[in-house]
Amino acid sequence: MVQDDSRERYESLKVILSDMGGVLVAFSGGVDSTFLAFVAHKVLGDRSLAVTGRSVTLAHSEFEDAIQLARQIGIRHRIVDTAEIEIESFGNNPPNRCYFCKNELYTRLGQVANEESLPFILDGSNADDTGDHRPGMQAARELGVRSPLMEAELTKADIRDLSKEAGLRTWDKPAMACLSSRFPYGDRITTEKIAQVEKAEASLRALGFRQIRVRHHGTIARLEIPRGEMAGLFANGLAEDVIRSIKEAGFPYVALDLEGFRSGSMNEVLTERMLLPMVARP
DSSP states (O other), X not given: OOOHHHHHHHXXXXXXXXXXXXXXEEOOSSHHHHHHHHHHHHHHGGGEEEEEXXXXXXXXXXXXXXXXXXXXXXXXXXXXXXXXXXXXXXXXXXXXXXXXXXXXHHHHHHHHHHHHTOOEEEOOOOTTTTSSOOTHHHHHHHTTOBOXXXXXXXXXXXXXXXXXXXTOGGGGOOOOOOGGGGSOTTSOOOHHHHHHHHHHHHHHHHTTOOSOEEEEETTEEEEXXXXXXXXXXXXXXXXXHHHHHHHHTTOSEEEEOTTOOOTTGGGGGOOHHHHGGGSXXX
């Protein structure tokens, strides 16, 4: 059930979008960008546009889902090809890797916004997205990208509740992240490694897992699933299916992370000293 304060924040969001007059939404098909695209279309009609960046770091299943979601919402939708994997600073996978990815994406979106005469580019950052390590936000701010969900102080819980009420099937969609987040900082990211991870995770979803991460540690795949699902992993031969699926993706060894699923687990090794060089613009 949507709470009154959530509705107030929702109304604030609509006012913010209306005042903008025309927007381009960076659209991944996740919970936040889908809700934002839905409201933008509701408020602005054809003066709203969803744009999805197509690259090897976005799982093919997520790309196809974004296309379907845009159609269901009714918002105009365009696709742009991004090539962050070709950027040396991105491929070397430093702690501020996301800066280079988002800089590439928002630069391309800026070109589309100019073509469409849309004054604002929006991302789906919400009020809960201020605590973790998010260098992509630096790129967004430098390029003038706005975060209306954050401006309206809408939390993830607000967005899920409002999405459910609106009939958006993304209301309970698991948190997603680009495939480059599966690699320890400093490990070179390649198209081949990304394909390994994508194949492994697709196989596990086919086995019924929804909230998963396959972290790439060279010859080892570190599997993160919710702790409550670990007991079931060893029932009815499911563990053997998991092992076979991950090995077929090219990993000789399979490890289960006993801490369970958690977004941004690769950030746990970051120290203040590692982040100091990132204070200045890359």
